[in-house]
Amino acid sequence: MEKQFSLRIESDYSLLPEVVKSVLHTIFFHRIMTLITPVEVQLEYGIQYVKVNDFEIEEIINQKTQQFIELETFKLNKVAKEERIEVRFEKQNFLKNICWEQWNLDFSVKNIDDKQKILTNLEEVLIKISQYANKYKSHIPQLTSQEKNFPYEIVINCDGWNKKLRKMWSSPQLSNK
Template sequence: MDTRKPPEFTLELVADRSNVKDVVKGLVHTIFFHRYFTPLTPATHDVLDTTLPYVSEDDIEDLIETRATAFVRSLDTATSTQHTSPQYSAKSTTAATSRGTLAVKFLEKKRRKGWFIAKADEETVWETWVLEVTLTSARSEPEAARNRRVMEGSLQEAAMKVVAVVNREKGHIPPITTNESNPFPYQIVVNPKNG
C-alpha cells in the first residue's frame, strides 16, 4: 500500500474586495486548464491586465463560480464587523486584512477488492493546489494603485508557478484506466480543515 502523501502546491495571492472573485476564478481556471485531461477548446479571459486560460466546460464553470462565490462570502463573514466600501477602508491596511484558503483537489478512482466481490470505488487524492488569498484594502488612491500593482504581480507569479509546476511535476499523475470523458474526479474546497 502506497502511504506517500500526494503533492501539494501552494499559490499565494493578494486581492482587494472588488477583484478577489475574478482573481480566484482566473487562477482556478488556469489550474484546471493544465490538469483537466479532457479535450478542450482553447479559450482565454483577462483578469487585471493578465490573459489567463479558461476552461469553457459548463460543469467546471458552474463549480468554479459557485466555489468562488462561497469563498468571497467566507471572507465577508470573517470581516463582517467592517462596514466599508469595497475598495477603500478607514481602518489601517493591516487591521482590515483577512485571509482565506481554497483547495483544488484531483482524485483517482481505485477499485477496492474484496475476497470474492468487487467493492465500491475508492477516491484518493493525487494532487492538491492550495490558494492562500490575502484580502487587502486601501485608505487612499495611491494605496489603491499600489495594491493593484501587488495584486497583478501576485496573480502573474501564481499563474507562472502553475505553468512551471505542471511542466516539471508529471511523475505522480496516475495512469488513465477508464474510458470516461474525465478520468479524474475533482473537488474545490473552501477553507479546508488541515489534516
C-alpha cells in the same frame, strides 16, 4: 502520496472574484486530461489566462468563487483576512477516491491601494501554476478508458489557515511524565 503545491495570493476585496476565478481556471486548464477547447480570457487590467471551455467546470468555479467571497470573515469587516481554497484531484480506487494532487491556495485579502501590486502578484501566481503543472507530471495517474476525467474537489476552508496555525501554536504541549 499526493503531490502538494502551495501558493500565496494577495488580493483586494474589489478584485477578489476575478483573482479567484483566474487562479482556479488556470489550475483546471493544466489538469483536465481530456480533449478541450481552450478559451483565452483577458482581464480589464491587462492580465490574460486560459480556461477550459466546459460548462460544468465553469459553473463549479463560479459557485465556489461566490461561496468564497461570501465567507462570513470577509463580511464582518474589511480588515486583512486570510482564507484557503484547496483544489484536489483524485483517482477512483475501488471503494474510495485517492488524492494524487492538491493545490493549497492561501488568499490574503486586504485593502490594497496599489492595484499594480495585486496584478503583479496574480501574474506571478499564474506563471507558477503553469511552471509547476508542466514540471511535475510523473505523479499523475493514467485515465482509464471509462473515465471522462479525474474526479476533483474544490474545498473552501472556512476555518482559514491562519486560524489553524494559531490553534497549533496555542495548543498545550504534552509531556511524558
